Amino acid sequence: MSVKQYMHPRNKYKRPPDYKQLAVLYPEFREIAIMDLTGRVRIDFKERKSLHVLTETLLKHDFDLNVNIPADKLNPAIPLRLNYILWMEDLMTHSKLEMEKVTGIDIGTGAVCIYALLLAKIYKCQVIGTEVDKGSVEHAQKCIKKNKLQDLIEMNSNRIFKDVVQDNRVYDFSMCNPPFFENEDDSFKKVEKVLPPRNAPTGNDSELKTEGGEVCFVTKMIEESVKVGDRIKIYSTMIGKKADLAVLRRLLRSKNIKNMTWTEFCQGHTTRWGLAWSFLPQNVVNLTTAPVIRKHRKSIVGLLKDYKTSITFPVNDKFSCIDDIISFLKVTAKELNIELQDIPIPENSFDSWVCRITARKRSWEHMRRKRRSAQQFALKRAKGESGECIEANTCAEETSIKTGNSMKSSDEESSDKELSEKNDPLLVCKFWVEVESRNDSQDIITQPNEIFRIWMVFENGYDGLDALHSLRQYLINKLEVREKILDNPSKT
Numbered sequence: 001m002s003v004k005q006y007m008h009p010r011n012k013y014k015r016p017p018d019y020k021q022l023a024v025l026y027p028e029f030r031e032i033a034i035m036d037l038t039g040r041v042r043i044d045f046k047e048r049k050s051l052h053v054l055t056e057t058l059l060k061h062d063f064d065l066n067v068n069i070p071a072d073k074l075n076p077a078i079p080l081r082l083n084y085i086l087w088m089e090d091l092m093t094h095s096k097l098e099m100e101k102v103t104g105i106d107i108g109t110g111a112v113c114i115y116a117l118l119l120a121k122i123y124k125c126q127v128i129g130t131e132v133d134k135g136s137v138e139h140a141q142k143c144i145k146k147n148k149l150q151d152l153i154e155m156n157s158n159r160i161f162k163d164v165v166q167d168n169r170v171y172d173f174s175m176c177n178p179p180f181f182e183n184e185d186d187s188f189k190k191v192e193k194v195l196p197p198r199n200a201p202t203g204n205d206s207e208l209k210t211e212g213g214e215v216c217f218v219t220k221m222i223e224e225s226v227k228v229g230d231r232i233k234i235y236s237t238m239i240g241k242k243a244d245l246a247v248l249r250r251l252l253r254s255k256n257i258k259n260m261t262w263t264e265f266c267q268g269h270t271t272r273w274g275l276a277w278s279f280l281p282q283n284v285v286n287l288t289t290a291p292v293i294r295k296h297r298k299s300i301v302g303l304l305k306d307y308k309t310s311i312t313f314p315v316n317d318k319f320s321c322i323d324d325i326i327s328f329l330k331v332t333a334k335e336l337n338i339e340l341q342d343i344p345i346p347e348n349s350f351d352s353w354v355c356r357i358t359a360r361k362r363s364w365e366h367m368r369r370k371r372r373s374a375q376q377f378a379l380k381r382a383k384g385e386s387g388e389c390i391e392a393n394t395c396a397e398e399t400s401i402k403t404g405n406s407m408k409s410s411d412e413e414s415s416d417k418e419l420s421e422k423n424d425p426l427l428v429c430k431f432w433v434e435v436e437s438r439n440d441s442q443d444i445i446t447q448p449n450e451i452f453r454i455w456m457v458f459e460n461g462y463d464g465l466d467a468l469h470s471l472r473q474y475l476i477n478k479l480e481v482r483e484k485i486l487d488n489p490s491k492t
């Protein structure tokens with residue numbers, strides 16, 4: 001599937017612009033256009049000036065916007081900006097808000113105030129733009145005036161939300177394209193060295209860099225949003241690095257902000273991410289069910305040759321993110337006296353986690369027996385008092401697939417001990433936790449309908465697959481998930 005397929009379905013640049021037509025219509029574009037021997041018109045993306053002229057021409061041709069981009073400023077590439085704006089439209093529509101009637105805030109407009117211009121022109125909505133760079137504020141004001149959009153766009157030289165949000169007003173959304181790079185961070189240069197850029201770099205340090213990078217910037221935004229609360233209905237930001245998205249999603253959860261969503265913005269060879277959150281109750285604005293675009297990732301665990309089985313269950317309140325499962329598994333391993341060792345995975349696989357567990361005895365069965373004895377004891381006490389036995393749910397946890405020797409005698413237990421004394425592990429397996437889309441037949445996920453899958457990949461151990469299945473059943477019971485999605489364990 002071509003990268004363009006992952007663009008927002010309503011993004012007009014899913015079809016590339018007709019450069020020949022632009023060259024005929026616009027003399028400035030003709031100047032930078034190059035015609036090859038076959039008569040095809042192209043431009044040199046490595047030339048900063050060509051990128052600026054292309055953006056100016058597209059703004060004129062497709063949106064009737066007259067803009068000039070200062071030579072030293074960031075080129076606001078339109079396909080990416082449009083992907084973000086269309087997602088905001090989706091979030092507004094999903095929240096039953098009409099784009100034509102909404103008021104939004106754009107944090108860090110840049111010199112062209114691109115989001116404000118597009119929002120005002122396309123939907124005629126009200127926008128308040130904030131920007132710290134004085135030169136950019138002045139240039140943005142000129143752009144607004146030139147396009148006669150003063151009634152719709154207001155520029156503000158304050159920072160983030162503080163002093164921008166007025167007490168007596170309610171705003172429908174906020175958006176932001178934060179500076180990505182850290183002041184001291186040379187990752188931008190590193191990327192450039194390894195992979196020469198396909199496009200000329202545009203923008204200056206003050207536009208692209210900030211103390212602590214985008215994580216710091218967005219953290220501040222999240223912290224201020226907690227104070228502003230639901231006076232802004234939907235907060236959003238763009239994120240430049242996938243690993244940062246994981247960090248910021250975790251931060252939102254740590255602040256108990258569960259009404260959130262994220263999406264991917266794909267255009268050309270660049271992917272960016274969008275993150276949105278809200279303090280409104282989910283019966284008013286429910287971001288968790290809002291439309292998104294996420295590329296479907298194929299699980300690599302499926303390719304492993306080792307024997308594997310899995311536990312799958314839908315994302316729910318108790319387990320709302322991968323971190324909840326990680327802490328569940330870590331606590332359970334500790335309770336069961338099982339060794340658990342994290343296995344590093346690539347930084348960008350933020351929707352998966354791997355560890356190796358080593359069990360030296362079937363401690364989970366002892367735990368189960370202990371729990372059952374406690375239940376029976378409680379029941380006996382109740383029976384003693386009332387004289388009759390109500391066996392409700394005593395065996396609720398024993399819904400296990402019978403794994404042969406899941407109920408061990410004390411002789412067997414002591415042989416467990418003997419073997420473990422020899423230090424041979426009873427079971428070594430990998431836990432591979434992944435988030436999957438429920439509909440894995442599609443390349444693009446448009447509804448965030450997700451499930452967790454805990455793969456259990458057998459490695460070795462003297463108790464073989466029997467121990468693996470018995471542990472799996474213990475986890476199913478402890479997670480309190482029924483096997484809603486049937487798994488076919490792989491062949492041995």
Ligand SMILES: C[S@@+](CC[C@H](N)C(=O)[O-])C[C@H]1O[C@@H](n2cnc3c(N)ncnc32)[C@H](O)[C@@H]1O
Nearest residue numbers: 076108109110131132133159160177178179207
């Ligand atoms: C990456 S640029 C984005 C510009 C524009 N929104 C775009 O998408 O092309 C980030 C902008 O945020 C501005 N900025 C940095 N810190 C800010 C702050 N605390 N409040 C408002 N704007 C800020 C920078 O001056 C810069 O213009």
